[in-house]
Amino acid sequence: MAPDDETFRLLLREIVDGSGRSLRQLSLAMGRDVGYLAALLDPNRPSRARPTPTDLVGLSDATGIALVELLEQLWGIDRARLERELHPASRRGRSRLG
Numbered sequence: 226m227a228p229d230d231e232t233f234r235l236l237l238r239e240i241v242d243g244s245g246r247s248l249r250q251l252s253l254a255m256g257r258d259v260g261y262l263a264a265l266l267d268p269n270r271p272s273r274a275r276p277t278p279t280d281l282v283g284l285s286d287a288t289g290i291a292l293v294e295l296l297e298q299l300w301g302i303d304r305a306r307l308e309r310e311l312h313p314a315s316r317r318g319r320s321r322l323g
Contacts, residue, residue: 227301244288254287255280
């Protein structure tokens with residue numbers, strides 16, 4: 226289950242603070258406008274859409290944090306589920322979708 230808004234902001238703040246990069250730099254790395262992360266982290270600002278998996282790829286590249294870890298922390302997707310679903314797919318060589 227995805228974290229509630231307050232927990233999401235705390236987790237995102239930890240990621241940003243640990244990255245050594247500015248909110249602007251990470252927002253741009255995610256392909257978003259420069260104020261995106263600042264708006265997400267400010268509970269007094271109007272709600273913004275949470276980062277998509279594509280956004281998290283950029284955040285992963287910019288911070289060195291594994292995409293799987295970001296999906297687990299920020300979206301609440303269990304790492305074990307991803308591993309279970311990816312392992313058989315690698316043996317088959319393709320997904321059911323294409």
